[in-house]
Amino acid sequence: MLTLGTCWPGTGAPDDRFSGAETGERVITAGVGCDPLPSWNDGPTKQAIMDFVARVTAEDSPDFVPVEERIATFDNDGTLWVEQPLYVQGIFVFDQVRALAPEHPEWQERQPYKAVLENDTAALASLSEEQIADMVLTVHAGTEQEEFIGAAREWLAEARHPRYNTSYTRLVYRPMLELMDYLRSNGFRVFIVSGGGVDFVRAFSEETYGVPRENVVGSSLEYEYGADGRLTRLAKLSKYDDAGGKPESIALHIGRRPIFVAGNSDGDLAMMRYAATGSRPYLNLLVHHEDARREYAYDRESHVGRLREALDEARALGWPVISMSQDWKRIFDDGTI
């Protein structure tokens, strides 16, 4: 995956400190000038991306951005991988609730656990992200970080998407993998800033996206240190990393305003506005799911990944909006679609 699009050396990262923990720079093998985004159709969106990268990386450009400031943040669900019919982490939690139910008789009569155990699809479809987050907190309380990540990895290895009947980690968007690699090869450091649980995303971010765990920002819960040296998960939310929580988490975790932001829902609008109010050139990129044939079509009225305010603002301000059906030659990394 990491070698996708790296035929484009770009200006690289002249400063070793900022070559990027996950830079694709040194895996460049092919010739100079070939297409770094082969899964993207030529058109205004692809052009806007390439023009932006050229503007901020050319040292003689008035819009040049020093390599240490080349921060790119990507939302995860619906931006880097499929989020329909439900957030993947939600499906994971449901399966974990079912698996652990014997140890928790109280769940039989308690919502939202009851809905999960009875597979009440109507009730499940209407669960809020907060309700799902609450289950995430409860179900794995008391475990250590590696135990939780291990459980998520085991589940991801087995689970299959109901429509595509393949692993969720193969349902990541090939064009976005190329884009992340293209940015890295141009000296950007790429971060994931997800509303999902930070440790769930960390369970696959390295192998699937080439994004090290420390470059993943997300919703988090409290860990408690014990004198025995163990750190255990508490059933207590630390930060819900959505909407305004995203730029707040970026300030804490990254310490810089991003100049490149990719998202697909109203929950990503705050970090896009944050990029837009900086003193540097920026690019905000919005994924619009309008490809029911190959993937899904949803926006204004969707329960999952609702896109209303951000779509209007992107159109009003001229932020590029990715038309999945028009801009992407291929959708998934599994190569079949």
Add this chain to the structure above:
Amino acid sequence: MLTLGTCWPGTGAPDDRFSGAETGERVITAGVGCDPLPSWNDGPTKQAIMDFVARVTAEDSPDFVPVEERIATFDNDGTLWVEQPLYVQGIFVFDQVRALAPEHPEWQERQPYKAVLENDTAALASLSEEQIADMVLTVHAGTEQEEFIGAAREWLAEARHPRYNTSYTRLVYRPMLELMDYLRSNGFRVFIVSGGGVDFVRAFSEETYGVPRENVVGSSLEYEYGADGRLTRLAKLSKYDDAGGKPESIALHIGRRPIFVAGNSDGDLAMMRYAATGSRPYLNLLVHHEDARREYAYDRESHVGRLREALDEARALGWPVISMSQDWKRIFDDGTI
């Protein structure tokens, strides 16, 4: 600074994703096998460091650690730079209080501001880290991240240490710069995990240590996002990153247990115990300030950087303890001492 010690190629970072945002690997210029730690005297401490790095990086070693798990965390005050007679950030805050006093008449009668404005050295010397942190929170409330970092950078450019009469950023420990670079050249990702304010350390971490802002973990306050896209500092502590708070912050920010930890006070013991309770080989390294001639001598009874429990535990468990007077040929990066 980044080229220090990089004559040692080590095993590098075979996996591009984990080459380290600040790896020194690609600045290697000198020959193979020369001393990567020239400011360290030969002896058990230097030997323990080099043996550990050799053990975890040799692919045929039973103690081999995959590059993605090579996480090193360094405390800052007293471990990477001078912390006597007071924490540098404390001196910064005092100067900011004096500078901003005209706008805050209420400080004249309120402690600890009163002590600062009257330069009541006895009262100042007895301020707790919490009291200093509280001033940090109040003094810069309402500013944006870049404003605060800019103010810290301006101050650092002008301020001089009372004893050495040079910039604080030149009073970083040369042997530790070499050590960080040696670790990076062996595929480690180096993080700072400080009890000090994360954004204060970020103001100089890149130029001084070669550690990007996102690799700095520290005490933090809340930022609040406004609909105008601005993020402003609140006078509200988010996390005090000391003692048990250090491993808790490591779990949130890095997502992995470190295998190499360097510190100098009891506030670093929790992250050392965290490393020690992992399944991987680890090295905990303690700086013992007992060099009054060149720097300072303090430990069990010190108000700043108290070292009691951690020293006993290090000696009991055989963790290397750096004797500043014996192990370090040179102390500071300014080259004079």
